[in-house]
Amino acid sequence: MTGHVARAEVIVKAPRSAVWRALTDPEQVRSWMLGTTLTTDWQVGSPITWQGEMDGKPYEDKGEVLEVEEQSRLRVTHYSPLLGKEDRPENYHTVTWTLTPTRDGRTTVALEQDGNDSQEQADQFSQNWQQMLESLKQTAEA
DSSP states (O other): OOSEEEEEEEEESSOHHHHHHHHHOHHHHHHHTTTOEEEOOOOTTOEEEEEEEETTEEEEEEEEEEEEETTTEEEEEEBOGGGOOOSSGGGOEEEEEEEEEOTTSOEEEEEEEEEESSHHHHHHHHHHHHHHHHHHHHHHHO
C-alpha cells in the first residue's frame, strides 16, 4: 500500500457467494455503482474498465485485474481521468476488496484504496466507498 489509504467496511446479511456475485457481475455492479458499466473477464493481468456518467459528464475509468481469489479477495488498479491527473502508473490507486464470512452466515466486506495524496483525500474516498458499500449490501441482500 502506498500513500494515504482509504478504508470502508460493511457487514452484509448474505453468504460470500451472493456478495461475490454483487461485486463481480456487471449487471449487479450497475445497480450499486451508480449505473456504471463494468467490463473485464476477471483474469489476472486483464484490463478492467468502468464507464458511466457523473454529474452529466461521461467518464471511463480503467485499470488492471491484479488478484482474484474466488469469493474471498479481489484486487485491481484504478485510474480516473476525472481526478485531473495524467495517465501514469503513479496516478493509479490499488483497490482491494476482502470478503470474510461471519459465524452467523453474514459476510464482512472490507475495502482499501491506496495511493491517495493526502489524509483528506483518503477520508473523502473512504466516505464515497462507504456509501457504495452500503449500496452493494442492499444489492447482495436483495
